[in-house]
Amino acid sequence: MIGSLSCIVIDCPDPRKLAPFYEELLGLARVEDGEDWVTLGDIGQPPRVALQQTANFMRPDWQTSTVPQQMHLDILVENLDVAQSAVLGLGASLLEGSDKPIGYRVYADPAGHPFCLVTREGLS
Known part of the structure; x- marks a missing residue:
């Protein structure tokens, strides 16, 4: 094994708007909440799902x-x-x-x- 999955990053136009969908779908909590980046998961426990703002999505x-x-x-x-x-x-x-x-x-x-x-x- 080379490594383990830490995070899946999903590009989107508005991370805060999309976050509630994935919180409910996957049963994850918001552990990082920025305007252009939101991370969902359990603190310190990978894998995580991150939503990243992309201007040209x-x-x-x-x-x-x-x-x-x-x-x-x-x-x-x-x-x-x-x-x-x-x-x-x-x-x-x-x-x-x-x-x-x-x-x-x-x-x-x-x-x-x-x-x-x-x-x-x-x-x-």
């Missing part, structure tokens, strides 16, 4: 890759329908064409970053 286009998604998170859930209701309530959107596969669905966070909700059967 371009919303990813999941279907055409005109603007590539660059990265995405897979979030393991017990029930897709229950989890979908929760993330939609937080401001996520279901991406067109992603509701067909069994075991996972693809969404965009409020800033447009794709992420997947997956169940155990979707991992195989």
